Amino acid sequence: MTPREERLAENEILFRQVNERIVELTDRWGGNLDLVCECANDQCTSRIELKLDEYERIRQNPRLFALLPGHEIPGIEDVVERTERYVVVEKHAETRDLVESADPRS
């Protein structure tokens, strides 16, 4: 894992932690979740909208992150799902240990 890969993964981990807090504070019975983009760019302030079941499905796997379409970085992650509202990326092997050890659900 290069320092760059580590830094980018740390950004995604941070955004994921923010989203976990948003979900905790959101009325789980009402509508869609208004989340932050979990991309590697620490300057990104984009929002993404997910249904709770979509979010929960992504969160089952600590290697997956939800991004705004176009925010994925091909060198560090693979797109495994693409919709009009969001894409789901899976982190490459080099950073798997890092993102798995920072799993907010474990």
Ligand SMILES: [Zn+2]
């Ligand atoms: Zn983004």
